[in-house]
Amino acid sequence: MTTRARVLFICTHNSARSQMAEGFLNHFGASRFEAQSAGTEPGALNPLAVQVMAEEGIDISAQRAKPIDDFVPQRFDYVITVCDHANETCPVFPNARRRLHWSFPDPSQAEGTLEERLSVFRAIRDAIRVRVEESLVAAREDSGPVASQEHSAGPSTRNREWRT
Numbered sequence: 001m002t003t004r005a006r007v008l009f010i011c012t013h014n015s016a017r018s019q020m021a022e023g024f025l026n027h028f029g030a031s032r033f034e035a036q037s038a039g040t041e042p043g044a045l046n047p048l049a050v051q052v053m054a055e056e057g058i059d060i061s062a063q064r065a066k067p068i069d070d071f072v073p074q075r076f077d078y079v080i081t082v083c084d085h086a087n088e089t090c091p092v093f094p095n096a097r098r099r100l101h102w103s104f105p106d107p108s109q110a111e112g113t114l115e116e117r118l119s120v121f122r123a124i125r126d127a128i129r130v131r132v133e134e135s136l137v138a139a140r141e142d143s144g145p146v147a148s149q150e151h152s153a154g155p156s157t158r159n160r161e162w163r164t
Helices: 016-028 047-052 084-089 114-140
Strands: 005-011 033-039 076-081 098-101
Touching: 005 016, 005 084, 016 033, 016 047, 016 114, 047 114
Parallel strands: 005 033, 005 076, 076 098
Antiparallel strands: none
16 A cells, blocks of 8 residues: 655645645545645634635535644655745754745735635635646656746646655
8 A cells, every 4th residue: 555645735824725725635636645734823714715615615614723833743745835924934844855835825815895805715726726736647747746936826837846
C-alpha cells in the first residue's frame, strides 16, 4: 500500500483560503494526498467559504481553524502558504520535504453586498481549485504540485515542484 503524501496549507487566519485548499485536495486527491490547514493567527472558519465550497459539492463545515504551532513538529511532504503574510511569517518546518507558496488575495477583505462578497469568494475558490487540480495532474505525471510563479494566483503548468 502506498503512503499518501501529507500536505499542510497555511494562511494567516485559517478561515478561508487554506480551508478551501484543504477541502479541494482532500476531495479530489484523497487517494494520494492527505491535506490539513492551519493559520499563523487562527480565527474562525468563514461561513462564506463554507457556502461557496458547498456550491461545489464539498462540505468543509466540520473543519476548524487551527494554530500552526500544532503542526510544526509533524512530518509533511509539502507545506504550502496561500497568502503573502503567511509566507513571510511562517516558521521553519524542519520536517517538511518541500515548501511552496501560492499567493491568493484574502476574500475575507471583500466589501459590498452579500452577493458582491460571495462573488469574490467564488473567484478565489475557483483559482484555488485550478491550482489544486493542476497539482494533481502534475503529481500523476510524477512532477508534483504546481509551484507559484512570481507569487501569482493564476495557474501555471510550466513550474512544477511536487513529487509523490
